Amino acid sequence: MKQFLSFVKKEFHHILRDKRTMFILLGMPVAQIIIFGFALTNEVKNSKIAVLDYSHDVATTAITQQINASKYFEIKKNIINYKNIEAAFKTGNIKMVVVFPENFYEDLQHFNKAQIQLIADASDPNVANTLTNYATAIIMDYQNRITDERKLPYSIHTEVRMLYNPQLKGAYSFVPGVMAMVLMLVCAMMTALTIVREKETGTMEVLLVSPAQPLKIVVAKAVPYLLLSMINIISILLLSVFVLGVPINGSLLLLLAVSFLFTLTSLALGLLISSATNSQQTAIFIALVGLFLPTVMLSGFMFPIENMPLPLRIISNIVPAKWFYTIVKSVMIKGTGILLIWKEVLVLTGMMLFFLALSIKTFKIRLA
Amino acid sequence: MNENKAITVDKLTKKFGDFTAVDAISFDVNAGEIFGFLGANGAGKTTAMRMLCGLSLPTSGTATVAGFDVYHQTENIKKNIGYMSQKFSLYEDLTVKENINFYAGIYGKSNQFIKEKTSQVIANLHLENEVDKLVKSLPLGWKQKIAFSVSIFHEPEIVFLDEPTGGVDPITRREFWSMIYKAAESGITIFVTTHYMDEAEYCNRVCIMVDGHIKAMDTPPQLKKRYNATSMDEVFLKLARNAERAQAP
Amino acid sequence: MPSVSAKNIVKFYETKNDKIQALCGISFNVTKGELFGIIGPDGAGKTSLFRILTTLLLADKGAASVDGYDVVKDFKEIRKIVGYMPGRFSLYQDLTVEENLEFFATIFNTTIQQNYDVIKEIYIQLEPFKKRRAGKLSGGMKQKLALCCALIHKPSVLFLDEPTTGVDAVSRNEFWDMLKKLKQQGITILVSTPYMNEAALCDRVALMQLGKILSINSPAEIINQFKKDLFAVRSSKMLSLLNDLKNFNEVEDAYFFGAYHHVVMKHKNEEQDLKNYLSKYSNDNLEIKNIQPDIEDCFIELMKQSHEIELH
Structure with missing residues (x-):
């Protein structure tokens, strides 16, 4: 020994x-x-995104403006059709698409509930993750603000979809x-x-x-x-x-x-x-x-x-x-x-x- | 430059930090001379030799080799000297011929020259049957003889031999020395180090370094006379026994 | 029982194209307490022989034993009782003198203190530098440290593979003085060297060349067996003198030997003939003397004999 x-x-x-x-x-x-x-932690700034707004109402416009006003995002494009999303990702250097369904504001008014979909290009999983987090934060911020004016709370559900790398492998x-x-x-x-x-x-x-x-x-x-x-x-x-x-x-x-x-x-x-x-x-x-x-x-x-x-x-x-x-x-x-x-x-x-x-x-x- | 001096060294010094490896040594080597450079391990032989070959810049002092300055004309020195050591001589995984061609090529000799000289060298060494064999398959004595031929292939003015005969059998060792004599006769100056003290006797003049200084320099008979010794071995032992560096690391 | 015994040892090395025979049937015995020299140039097979005896290599044929232990079967026992110093001074350059010694002491299950008397005389010279890294020691000092490390477990047989190669003449002398003292402690020592003049310092020597033993005997006896007349000759023109000598019919061999040429004559009592012959040439300051051969003369003679046997 x-x-x-x-x-x-x-x-x-x-x-x-x-x-x-x-x-x-x-x-x-x-x-x-x-x-x-x-x-991984690289700060994401002025990422180009697109918006697909089927509703075009007060609420969607307000959210869109707030997203655009943040230093993280720059809205490059408005898409009119769900089918064009794929093309936008492929050609437009776009990192994320925000999708508002029809009757967004009405749903919010009547059912106190509405949905937003965030579709991100997850081929770079770190960026995708960061972007959806920021966007969700902005939406939450809006939700909290309008809830203050009412007795019953609004709830906006953000659904995140990762394209190309759904499990965020590599993150x-x-x-x-x-x-x-x-x-x-x-x-x-x-x-x-x-x-x-x-x-x-x-x-x-x-x-x-x-x-x-x-x-x-x-x-x-x-x-x-x-x-x-x-x-x-x-x-x-x-x-x-x-x-x-x-x-x-x-x-x-x-x-x-x-x-x-x-x-x-x-x-x-x-x-x-x-x-x-x-x-x-x-x-x-x-x-x-x-x-x-x-x-x-x-x-x-x-x-x-x-x-x-x-x-x-x-x-x-x-x-x-x-x-x-x-x-x-x-x-x-x-x-x-x-x-x-x-x-x-x-x-x-x-x-x-x-x-x-x-x-x-x-x-x-x-x-x- | 003095035409008859192959090497002139004046107060040449090399320091490594506080340590003075070579301490203001001065000597001349005559053209065509066989000059033995002896010393105990760590006496500064290798350092001095490196400076003369243009591989290491002196700290102070002056020296010329083949008429060129060791500070500013190292490229010229390298063209005019040959070098061979026991440790590095030939590429083991190349054939004899490839080795010769490679070294000849370094010195930019014409193809005609290389061709003629190669066959001459091969004939001198009786290597006709071995030219295409890998060097590593040859006995050590042959390798050393080929290495020596290669080191003087480009007909340099001076050749530096660093322990060229270490480990070689007594017969081959003597054959090697006949080659040295022949080279010296053809006018090449020989600068040689060795641990075999009988080989010191073969030199025209011998310089013995101790602790970075030159302790003695003369012809072997004169040295033996001066130190009352019967052999160079005795002379060396008398001079180097009290070396400090052999004791102190 | 001999301390070391080798019987008909044969060793081959295979390379891509051919088989090289490193040892061609080596046999010898070394008695207890003997200082036995193996003298020969590089390529004689000294290292292979040492490696076989120290259990590092397996011989292709033959048997060998150290202190009665078989080198193949009982290699574990042998590894406990021998000291070995390989050709390169195998020290840890980044460990200090003391750390090297301590390390080798522990792997031999001993301590520096326990066997201090064995290494004392050598170690005293190293002690002032015991905190120094081995890599920063001079060649002579490294050699001493390596010897201490090989001795630290008080081995009964010491194998020293070319301990003096590349070491200057002063350190070489010192080293042999150390070996003489070790011999007095009863340690059997096998030492190999390419320096012929070191043969005289051994009790017995084996002269080796190209895997064969040319002769085994005491240095005095080897010299005794040189039966021919040998002269030392010199003049002021050594190179032409050598040529003259080689051209003389009665001269068997002539070669450089330090300040003289050594001349081996074909027949006895030809000093006068040699003098007469040389006086015909212009050799100034001619000096001719009949001398006792050196081990190197014997080696050269034996090499030539062995070469002739091969040719026939």
């Missing part, structure tokens, strides 16, 4: 003394979250995506690199010719990176909750447990790479092409898997990041519990065990 601890200590010395690498390791997730976060999805990416990089690539570095400098030779069990050496090398990864996960979660306002709807414990599971999988992959290569260059190359690229491309983080051709959809199943991404998204965004995602967790566990066993089996106790 003392032996093991001294290995871990040594490994921490390596990491702590290489300031540049440590800065990248700890700074990268922060930078990524902030960059993505900017895209919050970058957080799980960044988590997968960072874990892959820190665990798999860094672990592989540090082992291969010892081969390059020749210290591995000395370690092998010592009573230290080879496997212990390697596991000890992985421990600091495991810790570092957990720090990264926590910093990502803190940033996304407190800076970006992305909620953690499910169990935090479950989230951390799954991250730990994925970290182990990445470590096993890193070990696998390290026993297959003797130079840092090759290790980086394999890690980038073999691990990082599939994580970005095939996990569903950048591109929805449903839209991929069948072969890619099949291949995506062997990418651990896909399963991790699916689980984290469910837990974090949808608030799913273990009961609904146990299958995915099982797959990930299986992968972890498989890669771990494989890396132990291929680990060399000699040089060649």
Whole structure:
């Protein structure tokens, strides 16, 4: 045990003394979250919208004017027909359409109730979300104002419809995506690199010719990176909750447990790479092409898997990041519990065990 | 410039922060001379050699190599010198011929020149059957001989050899030195470092650096006489034993 | 029981196109407490041999044991009792002197204090710099630290693979002084080197070339077995002198050797013939003396013999 601890200590010395690498390791997730976060919270101003008004009465005119007066919107067009909405989106740089049904004011007067439909172009989900929120706020504002004049409250129901990307995929999805990416990089690539570095400098030779069990050496090398990864996960979660306002709807414990599971999988992959290569260059190359690229491309983080051709959809199943991404998204965004995602967790566990066993089996106790 | 001097060095100094790696060294190397540059690890040999090859700017002092100034004419220096070290010599994954062609190409020699000279080099080294083999498949001694031929391929005025014979077997080491002698006879100035003290005896003059200074410089017989030694090994040990840098890191 | 024993060890390396034989049937025994040198140029197979003996590589043929343990079967036992210093000084450049030593002590399940007497003499020179990172040490100091790290668990056999390569003559001398002292502590030491003059410092040496052992013996005995007459010759024109010597029928071999040329004669008692021959040429300040061969002379001779055997 003392032996093991001294290995871990040594490994921490390596990491702590290489300031540049440590800065990248700890700074990268922060930078990524902030960059993505900017895209999300970017203030939307003077967005071009269109209005389809079947009613043309006092109320619709007032609401339209108020929308137009806000700094967020600029009404570019009046549409006369429901069918033209699609065309307006496609040709007119229009981000949202406000639809007032017939007899809007009359409904409001007689039934105290009326409906407005907001149709947004959700291909950029962040913008769509922001715009509908602002528009809803303006409508609520109007509703409150006219209610003051009456005893019975008016209620305007705003129905939001997202075009092109109805579930707003991608809105919050970058957080799980960044988590997968960072874990892959820190665990798999860094672990592989540090082992291969010892081969390059020749210290591995000395370690092998010592009573230290080879496997212990390697596991000890992985421990600091495991810790570092957990720090990264926590910093990502803190940033996304407190800076970006992305909620953690499910169990935090479950989230951390799954991250730990994925970290182990990445470590096993890193070990696998390290026993297959003797130079840092090759290790980086394999890690980038073999691990990082599939994580970005095939996990569903950048591109929805449903839209991929069948072969890619099949291949995506062997990418651990896909399963991790699916689980984290469910837990974090949808608030799913273990009961609904146990299958995915099982797959990930299986992968972890498989890669771990494989890396132990291929680990060399000699040089060649 | 003095026509007979291949290298002139006057109070050449290189500092890295507080550390003076090379401390105001002065010496001349005559054209066509085999000049041995010895010193303990960390004595400043490599730093001095880098300055002379135009790879590193001196902190102060002056030096000319092949008549060119080490501050302002490094490009001219590089055209007129050859360089070979034990660590980096040839591309292992290229064939002998490809290596020769590559280095010859760097110096912008005419195709005619390259062609004639290549066959001459191949013939001198008896490599007719190996020209198309990858360098990594050849024994170390051969590699070093090819590397040396490549370093003087463009007929430089001076060639710098940094521990050229490290690890080479005794017979090949001697063959290598005959090549050095031949090159010197053809007028190329040889500037060589080595850890084999018997090789110091082969030099016309030897300069021994200790702690950034030149401790002694003369012909091997004179040095042995002055330090009352029977071999250069003894001379070196007497001079370098009290080096501070060998002790202090 | 020999401390180290190798029997007919053969090792191949496969490359894309061919099979290179690194070791062609190496056999030797090293007795307990011996300082055994393996002398040979790069490519002789020294490193492969050391790696096989330290359980890092598997031989293709043959058997070897260290302190009675088989290098294949009992590799775990061997890893507990040997000290190994690979060709490159394998230290952690970003750890301090002390941290390196402590680390290697713990992986061998010991502490610096426990075996301090083994490394004391060497470590005393390092102690003033114990807080310094290994990467910032001079070559000689790195070498000392690497030796301390290899000794920290008081190994019964110490393998030093080219510890003096690329190290200046002063540090090399110091290093051999350290080895002599270690030998007094009863540690068996196997050391490889490309420097022929270091052979004289060993109890016995194996001269190696291209995967073969040319000779195994004490340095004195190797020199004794050089039966031919050897002369050291010099004049003021060394290069033309060498050519003259090579052209003389009675000369078997002539080559540079420091300030002199060494001349191996074909027959005994030909000093006068040599003098007569050389006096015909304009060799100023001619000096001829009959000398004892050096290990390097023997090595050259043995290399040529082995080459001739191969040709026939």
